[in-house]
Amino acid sequence: MRTDRREVLKKGALVAGLLMQSLGYLRSANAYQQNAFDAKSVLDLYKSLGLSVPVESKQITLTTPEIAENGAVVQVAANTTYNNIKRWIFMVEKNPVPLVAIFNLTEDVTPAVTLRCKFAQTSDFLAVAQLNDGKVFFARKEVKVTLGGCGG
Amino acid sequence: MSDPMRIRLQSAGGLTTVKVLMSHEMESGQRKDEDGKIVPIWNIQDVFATLNGRVVMSSEWGGGVSKNPFLQFVLKGTKPGDKLSITWRDNKGDTRTDEAVVS
Amino acid sequence: MFSFNTPFKFVLKHLGAALLYAYAWSAFAQAQQLGVSTDAALAQYRSMLQDANPADLYVAKGQALWTKARGPKAQSLESCDLGLGPGVVKGAWVQMPRYFNDTRRVQDLESRLVTCMEAIQGFNTQEIIAQDFSKGERANIALLAAYVSSESQGMTFKVPQEHALEREMYASGQELFYMRGGTHDFSCASCHTQDGRRIRLQDLPNLSTSAGAGFAFGTWPAYRVSMGSIWTMQQRLADCFRQQRFPKPKYVSPATVALSVFMGVNASGQVADAPGLKR
Numbered sequence: 001m002r003t004d005r006r007e008v009l010k011k012g013a014l015v016a017g018l019l020m021q022s023l024g025y026l027r028s029a030n031a032y033q034q035n036a037f038d039a040k041s042v043l044d045l046y047k048s049l050g051l052s053v054p055v056e057s058k059q060i061t062l063t064t065p066e067i068a069e070n071g072a073v074v075q076v077a078a079n080t081t082y083n084n085i086k087r088w089i090f091m092v093e094k095n096p097v098p099l100v101a102i103f104n105l106t107e108d109v110t111p112a113v114t115l116r117c118k119f120a121q122t123s124d125f126l127a128v129a130q131l132n133d134g135k136v137f138f139a140r141k142e143v144k145v146t147l148g149g150c151g152g
Numbered sequence: 153m154s155d156p157m158r159i160r161l162q163s164a165g166g167l168t169t170v171k172v173l174m175s176h177e178m179e180s181g182q183r184k185d186e187d188g189k190i191v192p193i194w195n196i197q198d199v200f201a202t203l204n205g206r207v208v209m210s211s212e213w214g215g216g217v218s219k220n221p222f223l224q225f226v227l228k229g230t231k232p233g234d235k236l237s238i239t240w241r242d243n244k245g246d247t248r249t250d251e252a253v254v255s
Numbered sequence: 256m257f258s259f260n261t262p263f264k265f266v267l268k269h270l271g272a273a274l275l276y277a278y279a280w281s282a283f284a285q286a287q288q289l290g291v292s293t294d295a296a297l298a299q300y301r302s303m304l305q306d307a308n309p310a311d312l313y314v315a316k317g318q319a320l321w322t323k324a325r326g327p328k329a330q331s332l333e334s335c336d337l338g339l340g341p342g343v344v345k346g347a348w349v350q351m352p353r354y355f356n357d358t359r360r361v362q363d364l365e366s367r368l369v370t371c372m373e374a375i376q377g378f379n380t381q382e383i384i385a386q387d388f389s390k391g392e393r394a395n396i397a398l399l400a401a402y403v404s405s406e407s408q409g410m411t412f413k414v415p416q417e418h419a420l421e422r423e424m425y426a427s428g429q430e431l432f433y434m435r436g437g438t439h440d441f442s443c444a445s446c447h448t449q450d451g452r453r454i455r456l457q458d459l460p461n462l463s464t465s466a467g468a469g470f471a472f473g474t475w476p477a478y479r480v481s482m483g484s485i486w487t488m489q490q491r492l493a494d495c496f497r498q499q500r501f502p503k504p505k506y507v508s509p510a511t512v513a514l515s516v517f518m519g520v521n522a523s524g525q526v527a528d529a530p531g532l533k534r
Contacts (some may be wrong), residue, residue, distance in 0.1 A: 032197050037214040046205045065300035067293065068532040069456060073480040075303040092216060096182055100216035107228070108208035110167070114224035116304075118180065118216050146456050158311055175312045177483075219483040220309040 026093050030122035036099050045091070045098050054128055057082075057137035063114075064141050071121065071145040077114035078127035082137070085111045087130040093140075119145045157238060159252040166245065167200055168230040168254050170201070172223045172238055183248025198241045203227060230254045267337040271335075289354035298458060301532065310401060310478035310530035313485045317402025320395055326376030337364070337403065344348070348407035349527050352516045361424045364403060365489045365514040368396050378471035382513045384506045389482075397485040398447035399477045404529035411526055412469065421516065424509075428517025431510055439525035441499035443514070457534065462518055469525020472518040485530060488515060 039045035063077040078088055088103040088111075099119045111129070119125075122145045128138040155175035162169045174196065181193035193215055200210040209225055227236070234254040241247040321332045338355065338459035352363040358370055363452050363505040372378040378392060386393045403528070416422050435442040446454070461467035475488040486494075496504050504511050 033212055037212075037353055065303060066296040067300060069300050069454075070481045072280065073304060073309075074300075075222065077224070087221055095216050097180070097216055098212055099214055101214070101223075102212045104210045106208050108203060108206070110226040110228055112224075114222070116218040116222040120182075149255050155312065157318065158307070158315075160307070171307055173307045173309065173312060220312055222307050222309075 009044040011074045019127040025128075033099075033102065038104070039095060042091070042093060042098050049089070051130060051136050052134065054112050054136035054138045055143055057094060057129075057139060058127055060127060060137060060139035062125060062127055062139050062141040064143050067146055068119060068147060074114050074119045074125075074143055074145075075114060076125050076127075076143075077112065078129075078139075079110075080085060080110040080113070080129050080137075082129060082131055084132040085129050086132045089128040089130070090115060090117065091128070092117055092119055092123050093126060095120045119143055121145055154246055154248040157240075157248065157250040159236070159238060159250055161236065161252050161254055163232075163254055165228055166186040168224075168227040168231060168234075168236075170222075170225055170227060170236060170238075170252075174221045174223070174240060174248075176219070176221060176240070176242065178215065178217055182215065191193060193203070193243060196240045196242045198224065198239075200239055201225070202237045203230070203240075205237075227254075262361060275428055289301060293456065295523045304480070304532055307482075308530070308531060308532045310405075310476075310485065313398055313401040313478065314405045314530065317398035317400070317405075317516045320398055320404055320475075326372065326378045328375065328377035330375050330377075332368075332371055332375060332399070334375060335368070337367055344403055344406045346407055346410055348529070349410045350406045350415060352421075352424070352512055352519060353415050354420050360509075361418075361420050363488065363507070363512045364400055365396055365487055366512055368399055368403075369505055369507055372396075380398045381386040386506075387466055388486075388493065389484055396485075397476060397487050398491070399438040400487045401478075401530045404476055404527070408527060409530070410472065411524055412519060412522040414516065414523065417522060424513045425520050427509075428513035428515070432517050438498040439500050441501075443495065443499075462521065465497045465521060465523065465525060468521035470517045471525045472515070473525055474531030474533070476529055476534040481534055486533070 019101060022145055033048075035048040039048045060078060060080045060151050063079075065074065068074040076090065078090070080123050084103055087105065090100045090103070091098045092100055095118065101115055105111065117125070122143065124140045126138055126140045128136055130136050157175065158173040160171040160195055162171070176196050178196065179191050179194040181190065183191045185191050195215045195217065196213050198210070198212060201208050208227060213221070232254055235251060236254065237249055237251045239247060239249040257284065272490045295409070324331050336355075337344065338350050338353050339347045340426070348364060351367065352361050355367065355370075356359050367382055367429070369380055372383070373380045373390065383392050383396070389397065418424060432443045435445070443462065446459050447467070449459075450461050450467070452459045460471040462471055468532060475491050477486050478484070479486050489511055492514060493504055496502070
């Protein structure tokens with residue numbers, strides 16, 4: 001099947017926006033990235049983070065539940081076979097604030113990170129891996145959020 | 153005073169899986185209380201882990217992290233006796249540090 | 256193959272029926288398949304959270320409350336008798352509700368905690384009863400319940416039926432369980448007497464069976480992720496009443512205790528696994 005270049009670029013642009021602020025992050029490594037956590041949309045998050053266009057990669061594996069019984073607590077995990085990962089950026093695309101967490105990794109930890117996040121509604125979970133050489137890759141996976149019933 | 157975290161370590165072959173359950177309300181600033189007023193943002197912003205005093209992982213969180221956050225990561229090259237310390241700091245300036253020893 | 260001699264209407268009628276049947280069967284089969292994969296997906300979601308149950312944080316808080324000098328009398332609850340002697344917490348929960356000599360009545364965990372909080376610590380029972388769930392001392396009772404129930408983790412239920420009042424309460428609980436009422440003519444049994452049923456994606460345990468009762472009675476109190484707090488059995492029952500369009504039950508009333516006796520006795524031999532984790 002022919003890969004649709006437009007699709008690839010669109011996906012990449014989406015994630016680029018999410019990461020645009022990383023330039024700012026590098027300048028002030030210890031400052032809390034308030035701008036990133038204020039970004040109300042994926043596009044805004046692009047602007048506030050700042051990075052090169054990320055490419056979708058099968059070297060990133062996401063572990064997420066297919067269905068979340070409740071959006072308040074959804075356990076997500078990201079791992080990668082890239083061995084020089086510098087930073088993870090976890091996002092829930094359709095949350096009012098898409099950015100959930102930024103993880104800065106060292107050589108003393110493996111890339112595998114798990115976190116429990118809030119999902120405001122059925123949404124894709126996105127994990128972006130920024131490597132030491134500046135390359136950025138991402139993977140995305142949908143989590144369906146349900147209305148449970150009577151709360152048992 | 154903030155409540156203690158629950159840290160569980162599982163070691164095998166030099167790798168130690170760290171499982172941390174933190175006690176924190178993590179108000180995202182999106183929720184409304186019974187009177188319809190927005191509950192103000194109150195969440196952990198910074199988390200970092202040190203092994204024998206050296207920072208091995210740091211993290212920035214927003215209100216999208218669940219209440220009573222759970223975090224899991226894996227330490228490399230650990231040996232029995234290594235001391236792991238985890239610290240969080242929230243937007244009100246509260247902070248909490250708990251420790252665990254690799255067995 | 257139909258021959259051209261077959262009457263057209265005959266063909267149509269039976270073809271129609273065959274198609275309808277095939278459609279119904281495929282829909283049924285699809286629903287079954289959806290059911291199986293949904294169940295598996297939900298099981299995966301739940302197991303991911305079970306590894307580090309936020310309820311553990313509340314067990315720690317409850318334990319701290321148990322040992323803390325509180326109330327007008329500034330006493331801890333460490334002399335509270337939960338049925339196995341003063342201060343004995345381990346294994347007490349799986350033998351509740353039970354009859355207590357000092358109060359001359361059958362009490363569930365929360366009723367008994369209220370008794371101890373008044374007698375030992377000087378708290379006011381009526382104030383606790385008037386309070387809302389998750390507030391004030393009722394919030395503290397939830398923490399205490401999480402702690403006490405955790406001290407029976409993995410033990411089997413043996414809710415006693417030795418005293419006449421214990422047996423009477425079982426009979427009352429059973430009657431209440433099957434009693435239809437309210438604007439919608441619901442009973443507990445309306446939802447809780449069949450296997451494998453659910454409301455939306457919420458499983459409904461069959462409380463008339465040992466396994467179902469054991470699961471339900473053995474996993475409340477529980478951390479409810481949607482509430483971000485511990486709910487006790489009394490709170491669960493009160494919410495059931497609300498959902499059945501029944502009047503609000505009085506906190507730790509005999510009716511609510513009777514229902515717990517019914518479930519608890521039905522749960523005999525099942526393994527306790529509280530505090531649980533719920534949606």
